[in-house]
Amino acid sequence: MAGHLSYEDSKKAVWKGLGLLAAVTLAEVFLSLMKAAEWAEDIQWVFVLASLLIIILSVYKAYFIIYEFMHMGYEVKGLAMSVLLPMFLLVWALIAFFSEGSYWKDNRAEIEDRNQLEATPGVGAVITDEDFVVG
DSSP states (O other), X not given: XXXXXXXXXXXXXXXXXXXXXXXXXXXXXXXXXXXXXXXXXXXXXXXXXXXXXXXXXXXXXXXXXXXXXXXXGGSOHHHHHHHHHHHHHHHHHHHHHHHHHHHHHHTHHHHHHHHXXXXXXXXXXXXXXXXXXXX
16 A cells, blocks of 8 residues: 555645546547437447447447446455446346347248238147248
8 A cells, every 4th residue: 555645735636536527428428429310320430439439438438437436446356357347247247138138129020921810720620830930
């Protein structure tokens, strides 16, 4: 613990951090408004670039808040990993759930068609694979 700051230095560091967070937030708001502008609707690369920049700035803000204000940068590596690993697992789960949801959305019409089929064979009827072919 070699580098303790004085009260005045700590206060300056907090204000510097808050200024950085405010600047990043203003940049995110500007990019969001630019994406919503009418002139940007037809230009796909502007939409994609603004979206990527918003994601990058959001991740940077989260990193900075965790590192500086939650003091994770000053902790031992084991404690930092015990906080970061569940966060990475949460991100992985979100990606997996969105992927699964997209799969179900894409196959929704087929599912609805199958739900509409009514298979009511008579007594003693034999059901074959041809009875269930959707196509």
